[in-house]
Amino acid sequence: MESNELRIFRAVAQTGSITKAAHALGYVQSNVSARIQQLEYDLKTQLFYRQRGMILTPAGEKLLAYAEKIIYLLDEADKALNDSCDPSGSLSIGAVHTVSAMRLPEILSQYHKAYPKVDLSLITSQSDELIYKVKHFQLDGAFIKTSSITDDSIVSELAFEENLVLISNSKYTKVEDLYPKAFLMSSTGCPNRTQLENWLKSKGVYNIRYMEFNNLNSIIEGVIADLGASFVPKSTIKEYEEKGLLKSFPVPDQYNTTRTFFVRRKDSLMTTSLSKFIEMIEQNTAYKRI
Structure with missing residues (x-):
């Protein structure tokens, strides 16, 4: 298995579609389909049910958990080696709809002006979906409206009340x-x-x-x-x-x-970009670490 194959596999698993995965990755559809078939051949197991989309088999579910960890570690290693005092690289943030409308525009604007080299992105969704994306390495952090998180891999900090x-x-x-x-x-x-x-x-x-x-x-x-x-x-x-x-x-x-909480993975690398973002939250809200 190569890391690129795992990224293709993850994209298909997340989107449930060869077509959507190809679009997201910028590949042609036939290439994605061929790479998935080759991965299944190499592993000697079926990874997807091909009925009304691409649905993970039990073996596919197991591989996805490892693929997410492997891709995360590779990306984290790259971030660690290239991290510097001058924030740069990507920073993916999530927020529930009400927070994205009332609090974040000003904070994001200030952050972008202060650190223009950071590729900052924002998605909005419900709290459960955002927690899932943080847990599965799809977001660096997210603003949510619930503190009832029992997963030890997630850090939950009170942003404002x-x-x-x-x-x-x-x-x-x-x-x-x-x-x-x-x-x-x-x-x-x-x-x-x-x-x-x-x-x-x-x-x-x-x-x-x-x-x-x-x-x-x-x-x-x-x-x-x-x-x-x-x-x-x-x-x-x-x-x-x-x-x-x-x-x-x-x-x-x-x-x-x-109450609005900012959540992130406990084991995630605290890059300069993320650290500066949290500092900006602290400056603009009654942010409390809990």
């Missing part, structure tokens, strides 16, 4: 008027949504309707347009409230706190 408020169109004066409305929130699994549900149930509200928006700006604009209410960090709606475009309602302390 904020208060949540219920928001509505400015014409509403009583919080009770919002109970029957639809709530504009992120998808199931969002901790803010869970806290909202717990609070509403404590008020005897069980028939909760949702309109799912995985974009904070869209949520706020939807609330202003009176599509429904929402539950968001107070800092994100200050200007809108001052202009009279929406109204906020406080929620009891046990339901109104949102």
